[in-house]
Amino acid sequence: MDLNPTKKSTLKGYLYLLPALLILITFNIYPIIKSFVMSLYTDFDFFTGEVFAYGFGNFVEIFQDPNFRIAIVNTVIFVIGVVPLSIVLSLIISLFLNSKIKFRGAFRTIYFLPYVTSVVAISIVWSWIFHYDYGLLNYFLSWFGIDPIAWLRDPQYAMPALIIVSVWKGLGFNIMIMLAGLQTIDEQYYLAAKVDGASAWHRFKSVTLPLLSPTLFFVSIISIINGFKVFDEIFALFDGRPGPGNSALTVVYYIYQKFYEEWQFGLASAAAFVLFIIIFLFTIIQLVLGKKFVHYN
Amino acid sequence: MRKEALSKSTIYILLSFGAILMLLPFIWMISTSLKAPNEVMALPPVWIPSELHWENYTEATEIAPFGRYFVNSVIITILSTLGELITTILAAYAFSRINFYGRDVVFAILLGTMMVPSEVLMIPNFVTLSDxxxxxxxxxxxxPWTASIFAIFLLRQFFLGIPKELSYAAKVDGCSEFKFLWYVMVPLAKPALITIALLKIIGSWNSFLWPLIMTNSTEMRTLPVGLTAFTTEAGIQYGLLMAASAMVILPMVIIFFLMQKYIVAGVTRAGLKG
Known part of the structure; x- marks a missing residue:
């Protein structure tokens, strides 16, 4: 069974692979190429499938489109708003959970709960929490003498609202990965540091942080990549619109608009290709820098 | 023992405060879903409804065909999960137990395409599906969702951990390879398969953008798509809207409580392996 490949074993191997390959080639691999080709369609009839002209015009057009620029800027603001906040919070919580406390399992379950829930459904719940007159959030803020905020209608607050929901939703996943990372750190390092009289902060800085750095790095990259793909939350929070005055228009939302609302397949594909390049770059950074700078034990 | 910087009680207080923040949206959803309209819009908020208005749930299903959406979601979730399990078992077996020409190249190509986001593939796939x-x-x-590179990778790793001697023994005993896969490998890989199935069920149940784009008619909507349409249909009736949201959220919460161990194992393995 594990002999050198023969004609017979090759035939058998591909027979076993056939169902998976059929699906993956049709719906995963072919579309990668097709998506790039489609981004070059400058004159195209969707109904007949006829292409009259190719070129880089779509890329020129989206980069001149102020909405695309807004989408890129908003997405970057979103990522900068979500990722550091989420990483710091989940690091603190996972350190707490990793210290010897009771009800650890229960806490872990609660923090992880949002991960399994539908983004769309829970965003609708959040839109009720953000309600201007009767929302819970404005009610809590009123305890501190803060005037009601139009979270979902004021362009200034739409992005913070979106960030709150995303941090809340993503915390559990990050905590889970960090807890797994923390458990790989040998207790002996801490004992040794303690014998040397290192303070709790020192032990965190010189033992936990460097040994956890591969995990932190991984979680950051995953969060950045997911941040660039944000869509469902926006659609549900703002009722099928990209926020007031395009204040929550992101790259995927832009793709969705061009593709599904305006039927501009070429422009949508060009924008999708830009998204792919951004994500590709972060994946490369993860592969290259991850091995170079991060402390692996 | 190593966090005396903060006292135990401080940690408990902070963790409990965080836990309340995590649970609050769920509690608020359930509470609102059982309220009469006058209690929904009340200040200060009413936490426990004076009367439980379960009819919000039936009323929501009368305004929009949530029964139909539910059936659609169940059918799609079950069939795509079964499909994925079958293609994954066969492919993982080939990649871990059969030595054939081009194996490593095919595997590398598949892994390489894993990072391409589905949002990018959506447009050409729409064209293919409409053709x-x-x-x-x-x-x-x-x-399109009956095969997953991630699942194949996960199961292959698991299969590689099963001793090769087993397959030699089976061969000597005259057991066919397919029978061996079905009666020996699959039962042994049960934890991995349950994990793969659960991650798939959650992903499939909650998926939104794909069914939003690939369906036009009301009858074909899945629960999340139907729910976003319902926000316009229900208007400002938050009691009904929260009841509908609960119908989408609760099945996965129940599955999570029952099968937490496997879901956590899958997520952390996915995380640590990268």
């Missing part, structure tokens, strides 16, 4: 005439059918919502 096939599958738009607005179950086929469009199921078949």
């Amino acid at each position: 096939l005439g599958w738009i607005d059918t179950y086929k469009a919502l199921i078949i």
Whole structure:
């Protein structure tokens, strides 16, 4: 069974692979190429499938489109708003959970709960929490003498609202990965540091942080990549619109608009290709820098 | 023992405060879903409804066909999960137990394409599916999702950990390879398969953008798509809206409580392996 490949074993191997390959080639691999080709369609009839002209015009057009620029800027603001906040919070919580406390399992379950829930459904719940007159959030803020905020209608607050929901939703996943990372750190390092009289902060800085750095790095990259793909939350929070005055228009939302609302397949594909390049770059950074700078034990 | 910087009680207080923040949206959803309209819009907020208005749930299903959405979601989730399990078992077996020409190249190509986000593939897939005439059918919502590179990778790793001697022994005993896979490998890999199935069920149940784009008719909507349509249909009736949201959220919460161990194992393995 594990002999050198023969004609017979090759035939058998591909027979076993056939169902998976059929699906993956049709719906995963072919579309990668097709998506790039489609981004070059400058004159195209969707109904007949006829292409009259190719070129880089779509890329020129989206980069001149102020909405695309807004989408890129908003997405970057979103990522900068979500990722550091989420990483710091989940690091603190996972350190707490990793210290010897009771009800650890229960806490872990609660923090992880949002991960399994539908983004769309829970965003609708959040839109009720953000309600201007009767929302819970404005009610809590009123305890501190803060005037009601139009979270979902004021362009200034739409992005913070979106960030709150995303941090809340993503915390559990990050905590889970960090807890797994923390458990790989040998207790002996801490004992040794303690014998040397290192303070709790020192032990965190010189033992936990460097040994956890591969995990932190991984979680950051995953969060950045997911941040660039944000869509469902926006659609549900703002009722099928990209926020007031395009204040929550992101790259995927832009793709969705061009593709599904305006039927501009070429422009949508060009924008999708830009998204792919951004994500590709972060994946490369993860592969290259991850091995170079991060402390692996 | 190593966090005396903060006292135990401080940690408990902070963790409990965080836990309340995590649970609050769920509690608020359930509470609102059982309230009469006058209690929904009340200041200060009413936490426990004076009367439980379960009819919000039935009323929501009368305004929009949530029964139909529910059935659609169940059918799509079950069939795409079964499909994925079958293709994954066969492919993982080939990659871990059969030595054939091009194996490593094919595997590398598959892993390389894993990072391409589905949002990028959506447009060409829409064109393919409309050429096939599958738009607005179950086929469009199921078949493209019956194979997953991530699942194949996960199961292959698991299969590699099963001793090779077992397959030699089976061969000596005259057991066919397919029988060996089905009666020996699959039962041994049960924890991995349960994990793969659960991650798939959650992903499939909650998926939104794909069914939004691939369906046009009300009858073909899945629960999340139907729910976003319902926000316009229900208007400002938050009691009904929260009841509908609960119908989407609760099945996965129940599955999570029952099968937490496997879901956590899958997520952390996915995380640590990268």
